[in-house]
Every structure is written in C-alpha cells, then in structure tokens.
Amino acid sequence: MPEEESRKVVLDRSDFGTWYNDVIELANLSDKRYPIKGMNVWTPYGWKIMRLIDSAIRRECDATGHGEVNFPLLIPKTEFQKEADHIKGFDSEVYWVTHGGLDELDVPLLLRPTSETAMYPMFSLWVRSHNDLPLKTYQIVNTFRYETKMTRSFIRVREIHFFEAHTCHADAEDAERQIREDCAIMDRVARDLCLPYLLVKRPDWDKFAGAVYTIGVDTVMPSMRTLQLGSIHQYHENFSRPYDIKYEGADGEHHHVHQTTYGMSERLVGAIVGVHGDDKGIILPPKVAPIQFVIIPILAKGKTEMVLEEARRLKEEVSAMGYRVHLDERDQRPGSKHYDWEIKGVPIRIELGPRDIEAGTLVFARRDLSTKRTVSRSDLRSETRRAMDDIEVELSGRARSILDNGVRFAGSPEEYRKLSHEGWDGVVKANWCGEMGCAESMERALDRTFLGYPLSDSGEVETSPGGCYECGSPTDKIVLLSRSY
C-alpha cells in the first residue's frame, strides 16, 4: 500500500475552510465546544502562541513609550452614548448587562466592544497641561461583540482577545507622527510572525465608527480572501470634544487633544495558521512557537536509559542557549510522535538515537521543508541559530508569494475576465473615478467589496493614471477590492 494511503490523518489544504477548522482542532489550539457561539476555549498550546504574540506587541509598545493600562470591562450606557457615530457603529453588536442580582440597574452597562468610551472619561481627568502630552497607553484585554454571522475560530468570534493602543496628542501633526510609529510597530511585529501585509486606507463609508480615517492592515490568505490583522485610526478631535479631553497649552489657551488608536487581535493567530500551514498541519514562525525544538529519542532495547540520559543533556544545552525546547519521552513509536509535532507546527525536530550518539551527530528535521539533515553535535550552537533564521526566511518568502499572487491589477472587465478564466480569484486592483455609482457597480460585477486605497511603504496613497474600471473616465485613483473574512 502506498504510504500516503496509510496516513491516518488526512488534511487537504485545497479545501481551505475545512482544512482550517480541522487543523485547529488537530493541533489543539482552541476548543470550540464551549456552549456559547463564538466563545472558544484557549487550550494551553494555543494560548501560549497568543501570549508570545502579546509579548512581541508589549515589547514594541514599551520600547516606544506606551504605558500599559487595564480598564474595566463594563461601560455605563451614558458614557457609551456620547459620540454619535460611534454608537451607530456598534449599537447592533453590544452585549448589555441590565441586572445586578435581582434588581434592574438604573443605568444599563455594556461589555466593551472596544474601549474608547471606557477610557476617555478618565483621559479627560488625566490630561491637564501640554506637559501631560503625548499620552500613550495600551491594554491587552478581552472585548465582546455580538456577531450574528457565522463565527470562525480566531477570525470571527464574540469574545475577542484584543490589543488596543490609545494616544492623545497636542496637535494633528503629532497625531500623524503617531500613526507612522504605529505602522513601524506593525512592521516589526509582522516580521516576527513572518506575515507580509498591505496597508490600506479604508473608504469613508467603511472607516471606524467615529474616526476621521482608518488604515486597515490586511494580509491575504491562501484562499485569496483578505484577513484584517490590525487597524489604525485617526480621530482628530472627534472623541476629545464629546469626552471633553482638553489641555492648557504653552499659549495659556485650552485645546482639545488629537487622538489615535491602534488595534490588533487574536486574528494574528488565525493568519499564522492560515498562511503558513500545509497538508501536514500548521507551521509556526520560530519567534512565536511555544516549542522551537522538539527532541525525539530513538529508544532501542537495552539502550533506553543511555539514550534518554543523552537526550536530557541535549535538552539542557539547547535550553541554555535560550530556546524553548521539549523532550518527548512518551512511550510511543517515534513515527507517531513525528506526526504529532508536525501537526502542531514545531519548527525543528531533533532526532537522537544510538547511532547518533556513537557518531557524535544529531538529525535536524525541518518542519517547513520536510527535510532531514545530519549535523555534528559540536556544531549545535551554530546549527540551531541557523535553523531558526532559515525558517523565518523560508516562511516569509512563501507568505510573500501568496500575497503577491493574490493581488492583481485589472484595468477593465476584459482584463478581469482573463484573470478569472485562469482560475485566479484574488484581490483586484483597479482605477476608480470616485463616483459612488461606479463603486457599487464594481462591487457587484466583481463580487467583491471595496477594501480601500493601497498605501506605499512610506504611507502615501498610491496613485497611477488610468481609466475608471467601470466608466473609463480618466483618474489616478487606485483601489483594492476583495472578498474578506
């Protein structure tokens, strides 16, 4: 029988939706059997990945002078209602707390869908003078949104593990500087996750409730649908006016602060799973892998203790180099363990058996390439570091080609039809004249929605002369349309 047919677990990435659900269950990242829709249980392995991502975010925020805070989960209805657009945007998806014990509350409380309305009444107390600015804060907490659509682990959930940075600035210019800093933070975090992304300025009708503008950070999944990894919002004085956040300037006058926010969530885990995985399971970027090296001892009769002792020594050595390493001492066949750790995406498997001990070697198996290499025990230090670096390069490269292939320019319906005939089904880049009628026609014809205006690396809105996809009028506006999660 061919080896493939004896495989016990069958994962098929060509059916991405099913693959995604299966692999999360098999790798044991999250248990979706909790009896509330969209509220899944983080298992130790999945939660560790999330925490490693959080650590990377914390590191960046702390390094850029943000202070970590922690605000209450409950928000009084009266505070929530102060910014009109904001309520409109979230009204249909908040959870309400209406009772305390048996008594109905005078003022209903809501579970934060995001924390603007919890934080800003306090900011108004905290900010008095220009010396208090900029005020840069962030928190990593859970938020709640009553999703009515179908939920999907990490991607669309009702209880969201959420990072949110909130800042206050003296003027628009300093707030703009903050937006650029946010983009730089995004870039460093994404690098650790080996995830390329697009910066996309959202169209006005799709910006965050209460924002002046919103920059979406989107990546492209293998299904060619986009997944939003983060958002960066410029508020100007939209919130500081209703929440009365003012400072006394050097000029002796009172001014409203300018504000920005920046958010990311557990979707980062969804992106890692989706973008890097293969038919054998998930593949974790080394920086966020709970286990970076797994050691599989090959136990032969009579040599069990000898091999185990050597394996434990090896574990100590790798651990002393600062890596997260696990020695799998379970009483199972080696092959069975190999499959296990492959599903869970451990970057490097080290096999150690009697033959290796005799020869002073180790076997390094790479999860991303499915290759094995015999390395000299004396080169352990350089080999481990090299393995980690090489895997990052490989994963980033692959993810980059998914993204590059997933975004194509179509100047006209004819050009789109050609792409479509080739079986391509990704993010369409096109010229648009700016007329709403054309936007609606384009969305209908392409069966995609406006993602927004792509930004260059320097943060400028991309332009390119051409004719509107729909009406042909000359324009230099460029837009992206996608199916998104």
Add this chain to the structure above:
RNA sequence: GGGGCCGUAGGGUAGCUUGGACCAUCCUAGCUGCUUGGGGUGCAGUUGACCUGAGUUCAAAUCUCAGCGGCCCCA
C-alpha cells in the same frame, strides 16, 4: 437581512418516516497489560452517547413547541 439542513461517546456513522425490549456500530479516540522502537508496531481486554427544557403518551433518540449550538445557500 432572508431561506434551508442538522444536533447520537473524543471523532465518524446507523436508527427517527411508522414511539417500545434485547446488543447500537466503526475508528486514526481514551484506559490496562504485554509487545515494539530511525515515519502512525502488534495483540488482548476495556471505557464511553442519544444538545437543553417543556409538552403529548402507559412509553420519547424517534412526535410537537421553545431555547442553545453547528453547517450551507442567497442578498
């Protein structure tokens, strides 16, 4: 926003139309023991379920209603 399908052990299935006992069944799951060990070792034994609530009935996995949950399609 609208429509449809579905919920039986860790996972997968049968049974439901036409209510009934006796044994549900399979597995890549769990547990015991022995065996084995460089890609899912083999054998034996064993564990474990009818989503929740109300109703109809002598009797409910099966029929009715509601809730919760899951999936799909259309806008």
